[in-house]
Amino acid sequence: MSLQDYIHFSHIGDDFIKDKPLLISKLVTQHKWSQKFYDKMESNVFSVAYNNLRYLDPIFEKTLTEYKKIFQDNIEIDEEKTKNESFCLIQNDECNAYAWHHHDAKSKGEWYDDSPTPLISSVYYIRLPSGSGGIKFKDDSEEIELMPSEGDLIFFPHTMLHTPALSTCREYRVSFNINIFPKNL
Numbered sequence: 001m002s003l004q005d006y007i008h009f010s011h012i013g014d015d016f017i018k019d020k021p022l023l024i025s026k027l028v029t030q031h032k033w034s035q036k037f038y039d040k041m042e043s044n045v046f047s048v049a050y051n052n053l054r055y056l057d058p059i060f061e062k063t064l065t066e067y068k069k070i071f072q073d074n075i076e077i078d079e080e081k082t083k084n085e086s087f088c089l090i091q092n093d094e095c096n097a098y099a100w101h102h103h104d105a106k107s108k109g110e111w112y113d114d115s116p117t118p119l120i121s122s123v124y125y126i127r128l129p130s131g132s133g134g135i136k137f138k139d140d141s142e143e144i145e146l147m148p149s150e151g152d153l154i155f156f157p158h159t160m161l162h163t164p165a166l167s168t169c170r171e172y173r174v175s176f177n178i179n180i181f182p183k184n185l
């Protein structure tokens, strides 16, 4: 199997978001505050502020519905943990985020408890101005770059190495990564 066989694309659009310009402006504002945090944490992503989470609720809801539709596994989702383990990435030509990583925190030694691992990782593309980079995936034998469209939702194994590709535009590319966790029964 090739890498692409493990990646699932859904186009869910954005008409379920009531006020998309407002959502983007809230996220961009938080991105601007986060500059110091990025440097300190050596990170390029931020957790959405508690008082902004409600603007993201339709994306969580839609992502979980789509997950159930595609994978039909009837596993109970831990919505709180899923929300806590979700991150916004905003980049442009001045602030790129080229960094290979995966979302298997356990293997990186970041968790010491018996938390379950994510069922899957996903990324939803809120805004992709012209000049935005896509997303790259790699393993020992292959490296691919996929170019999503605005309103696409990609599911991929949480252990799979990936990075956003470089953006050359000044306008902000905005994506939202949701790692879906099962309930720890």
Ligand SMILES: [Fe+2]
Pocket: 101, 102, 103, 162, 177
């Ligand atoms: Fe990621």
